[in-house]
Amino acid sequence: MERSEEEWKEKLSDEEYYILRQKGTERPFTGKYNDHKEEGIYHCAGCQNELFNSKAKFDSGCGWPSFDQSLNKKAVKESFDQSHGMMRTEITCANCGGHLGHVFNDGPTETGQRYCINSVSLNFTKKN
Helix, strand or coil, X not given: CCCCHHHHHHHCCHHHHHHHHCCCCCCCCCXXXXXXXXXXXXXXXXXXXXXXXXXXXXXXXXXXXXXXXXXXXCCEEEEXXXXXXXXXXXXXXXXXXXXXXEEECCCCCCCXXXXXXXXXXXXXXXXX
C-alpha cells in the first residue's frame, strides 16, 4: 500500500501519524489496549491489515500491549533497528509499512516472543 506523506497526514490523527509513520512510541501504561481483555482481532490503524489475535495477548508488565505471535507470518515485517543506541527488532505492518513496535526474545510462552506494540498503531474488532 503506497500513500504520499500528505495522504497519510490527512488519514491519520497527529498521534497515529507520529507513531505509524515517524516511528514514535506512546508513553507506557497509557495505551487503550494495554489492559484490554476482549476477544477478537487487532488490526493496523493505518490500513486495517489483521495483525494479532487476542488469544496471543498477555500481560508482560512492560506498559504496552504484548503478544506472543502475530496472526500469521505475512502480517508483520521484522527489521533490525539501532535507533536510540539500542539493538532491537522493529515490527512494521507488512501491508502499509506502519511502525507497530518491537519484538523481543523474552516472552513467557512457548514461542519465546514478546511483540511489544503501541496501542495507537492498533484498532480492534470484537469477536461476535
